[in-house]
Amino acid sequence: MRGLEHRGLERAEGPIVVAPRRERAGYGELVAVYGRDGEPRLGRILDASDRRAAIQLFSGSAGVSLEDARVEYLGRPLTLRVGEGLLGRVFDGLGRPADGYPDIISSEKRDVNGRPLNPAARRYPRDFIQTGISAIDGMNTLIRGQKLPIFSGNGLPHNRLAAQIVRQARIIPKTEDRAASRGAGELAENQGGTEDESFAIVFAGMGIKNDVARFFIDSFERSGVLSRVVAFLSLADAPTIERLVTPKCALTAAEYLAFERGMHVLVVMTDMTNYCEALREVSAALGEVPSRKGYPGYLYSDLAALYERAGRIEGSPGSITQIPILSMPNDDISHPIPDLTGYITEGQIVLDRELFQKGVYPPVAGLPSLSRLMKDGIGPGMTRDDHRDLASQLFAAYARVRSVRNLAAIIGEEELSPLDKRYLRFGERFEAEFLAQGEDENRSIEQTLDLGWQMLAYLPREELVRLSPTMIEEHLPKNPREKEGGHVSFEGLAPVTRQGGATEA
C-alpha cells in the first residue's frame, strides 16, 4: 500500500527524525522514510501535532538528508501477516521474510502491538510442564501459559538450558490417568498435546550473534521440530532500534497461533537485555528524563506489554508460554533489567556463576530462583502429593547450607557442629546429584522427587519440620545416609541463621 508522500525533514538525530506534517498522520502509525539511496527506512510516529511529526526510525537516520528525504505516511500501525504458513519460516527483526522465500500467503494481518488482554478473559494456568530438569520440575515448576525468564550472565549456559527445555518439555497426563496407563509404554505426550499439530515454537533473537541463532536452529532441527518453529531474527549486525519491534512480531505470531489456531506455543526471546538497551538509546535520543541507570521510567510498562502477552484465554485451547532470556549486566540481579523483569514475570530461573565454575550443569541457583505458578500446578492429582512440602523442605535446608558455608569460611569447617557438617554434606550432594544432570538427561517427575528425598536422607529426621511425619514415613529412604555424619548431638541445634535465611558473605 502506498501512502501520502512528502519531501524534506526538519531535523534528523540518531533514530529520531522530525518531519513537517502536512497530512493526517496518526500517533503510533507507520512511516517510511526514503533517503537518496531510495531504500525505505521504517519508523513510527511518536508525537503528532498540527505542524510536525516526530518519527522514530527502526534503523538509524544515516543516509537521510534533510532536503531530499521523502516521508511516506502509511496510515496504519506496523502489522504482521499471519497464517499457518508462518510455521517453519525465518523472518527479520521487522517481520519480513529472511529465508529467501516470499511473503506467506495470507490476507490476514495483525497489528504487532497487540491489545491488552482483558484480565476477566484469562484462564488461570495450571498445567504442569515436565522439562525433565530436576532444578526446574522439582523446585521451580514450569506451567503452561507461564512467563518464566532465565536470568543469566555472560558465558553461562542459558542457551543450552533453554534448548534443553524446548527439547524435553512434555505435558504429562494427570496422576490418575498416569496410574491407569502405567506400564503401557509411552506416557508422555508431546509438549503440544496429543496431536503434534497443536504445538509451535516461536523464537525471537535480538542483538544476538549469528552463531547463537545457529545453535538454536540446529537444536530445533536435531529434535525434529524445525517445521514447527517461527523465527524472528534481529542479529547483532542489524540496526539496534529494529530490536524494539522483534519481540512484538514474535508475540503477534504467537498470539495468532495460540489463540486463533489453538496451539500451545513456547516462545523463547533472547536477549532481553539487548532489547532494553535499544529502548534506552531511543529514550536518550528523545531527551527524556531518565530513571535508574539511564533507562526510561516506562521500562516497566514497556516490558510488561511484552511479558503479559503470555497466558491462556477463555474460548481457546491454546497457550503462550514465554521463556525470555536476559543477561544480567555484571551478574547484578538488582540491575533494572532483571529487577523489572522479575517484577513482571511469574518467577525466574537464575543461573549462578559459582555453581557453573564448580562444574554444575544446569547451574540453577537454588534460592533466588522461583516459580510463582508452581503453587497451582503441583501436588495431588497433578504431580505428586509430597511435591510442595518436599520442595519447601529442600529450599529451607539449602538456605541453611548457605549460612553454614558462610560460618565455615570464618571459623573453619573443623569447628562446625556435627549437624552443620551434615548440612554441608547435604549441600554438596544436593548440588552434585540433584541440581546437576546431563544435557540430554531427561528425568521424570517421579525420578526428580525421589531424588529429592534421597538428598533429605543426608539430614537428621528431626530437621525435616516442613514435612509431615506421615510423608516422611512414606517417602524418606529407609536406609538413611545419615549414618555418615555421625550421631546428631544437640550442639547443632543452635542455628546460625539470621532470620532463618542465608547471609551474604
Place this chain on the structure above:
Amino acid sequence: MSGAPQRAATPLVGRITRVAGPVVVAEGLGAAGLYDLVEVGEARLVGEIIRVDSGGATIQVYEENTGMRPGEPVISLGRPLSALLGPGLLGSIYDGIQRPLVELKAVSGAFLEPGVKGERLDPERSWRFEPALRPGDPVGPGSLVGRVRETELVEHRILAPPDAARGHVAFVAEAGEYRISDVVVRIEPDRDAAGGLRTEIALAQEWPLRRPRPVARRLAPDEPLITGLRVIDVLFPLSKGGAAAVPGGFGTGKTMTQHAIAKWCDADIIVYVGCGERGNEMTDVLVEFPKLVDPRSGRSLMERTILIANTSNMPVAAREVSIYTGITLAEYYRDMGYAVAVMADSTSRWAEALRELSGRLEEMPAEEGFPAYLPSRLAEFYERGGRVETLGGGIGSVSIIGAVSPPGGDFSEPVTQHTKRFIRCFWALDRELANARHYPAISWTDSYSEYAEELGSWWDRVDPDWRKVRVRALELLKREQKLQDIVRLIGPDALPDEQRLVLIVAEMLKAGFLQQSSFDEVDKYCAPTKEVLLLRAIMEFHRRALASIKSGTPLPRIVELPLRERLSRLKSEVPNERPEDIRAVEREIGAAFDELDRLYGKEVLR
C-alpha cells in the same frame, strides 16, 4: 439519569492539536474545567482534562490511542470523572476507570479494544428496595433512605448523598423492585437550604473520583483489623481505619500477603486494586474467591469483594486513576457503616504512572524523575483511609494496605520513603527470608506498627495474654538477633546454655509461629485465640526451660524433648475450632519440665 449530579452539562466540542501517547492537547475547550471528563477523538475514548492553559487543554487518555490524529474532535462533558455508586458493585471486576471487564469481554472479546463501552452497573436489573423513611421525616446528607440486599452477605444501605439538600421527605417509594436510576426519595428542602443541592435520590449516585467523600468526624483507630496472619495480628497489628505499607523486592510475597488478608481479614467489604500488576493474579482472585468460604459468615468471599484491575499492560493513565476509583468505592461502603479494607497492589506502579505522565507533560522532575508532588499525592491517598463517624451518624472505616515495589528491593527509594511518612504500620518483606521460603517473609527486625499501643485495650478485653506474650516474643527475637551476630563470628559453641536456649526457642518461634503458609489447609487462616495460644505455649516452653537450666538441667535434655518439634507443628495440626488442644500441650510442657526439674533440679523454680 436522574441520580446524576445536577451541574449543568453542556457538551463542549474542541479539536486535537497534538497527540503524544496518552497525552493529548486540544484547542477550543476554554470553558471546560480541570478534571472534566472528555471523549477524545473519533473513537470517543475516555479522557480527563489535567491542565488548562493558554496552549489549550491537556488531556490524559485512558484508553490505547494509536492512530489518533490532530484535527479529530474532543467533547467535554462538563462534569468530572466519577464513579457510579449503587447496588451491584460487589462481586464485580472493573478496570481503572470503572469499566466493567466482564461486560467488555462480551463486546470486544478477550482483548480490550479502545473505545468499547459498558454499563458500570446494570441499568435494567431490579433490586428489592425497603424504605427506611416516611413522608415528612427529616432527611439530609448521609441519612439512611432505605435498604437493598446486595448479596446474601451484605445489606446495601441507600443513603442520601453528601450533596443532598437538607429538608423533609416529600416522597418515598414503597417497598418493591426498582432499578438503579429510579428515584426512591424526593426531598422538600428546608427554606434556608442552599441552592443547587440534590433533591432526588435514586438507588445509584455519581461521585467524583478525586474528591474524598465527607465525614462527620474522624475517630481513633482502636479496633484491630484481624487478618488471620499471626506475625501481623500479634506482632505488627493493623487497626480498622489504619494504613499499612508492604514493601518488598520482586517475589518476596506482597501479593500473597494481600491476597491472604483480602481472604481472611474481618472487614465487611474488600476492595482489591490490582494497579499495574499481573493479569493472572486478578484471574486468580476471580477464580478462587467465589469458591472460598468466609470463616465468619459461611458465605462466598466474592460476595464482599470488588476488584479493580488495571494490569501492567493496560493503559498507564487509567492506572493512575485506578486507586482513586478503588478508594471512592471503599468510602461509599464506609459511609454505610461498614469496615472496608482496600488493597493496592502496587502503589509503586501507580507512582510510576504519575512519573510517566509527568514526563510527558514536561514537568520539572524531582527525585528519580518522580514529580515534586508525589509525596502530596501519596498523603492525599492514605488520608482517605481512617475510622470515622459518618454523616449519618454511624461508624465506618477504610483500612488501606499498599504494596510498595522498590527498585532493586532498596527501601531508601522515594516511594518507600515518602509512603513511610503517611502510614503507621510497616511490614517489611525480607529477601533472605523469602529465599529461604520463610513465608510470610515479614521481617521482625525491620517491621513496626504504631497501632500496637492503641490496640492494647481492645485485646485486654478479648485476650489479656496478647500484650504479655507479644512483648516477650519481640524481646526474645531481638536478643536472638544480637546473639546471631556473635554466632556468625565464633559459632554457637561458645555461648552459655541460657543463650543457646534463646537461639533454640527463636527457631521454634520461626517454624511454629511466624511461618504461615498460604497453602496449608489448616494454617492459612489462624483465629485470634489460636494466635495468642500458640505464642503463649512457645513462650511458656521458654520460661520453663530457662528455669530448668538455671536449676541444673543440662540443655541437651531439653532439646531432646519431643515437645519441641510438636510445638513447631501445632499450627497445622490444631484447627481453629479446637484451641483447648493447645492448652493441653501447654499442660504437657508443665509436666515435662516438672519431670526434668525433679530429675536434675537442685531446687524447683517456677
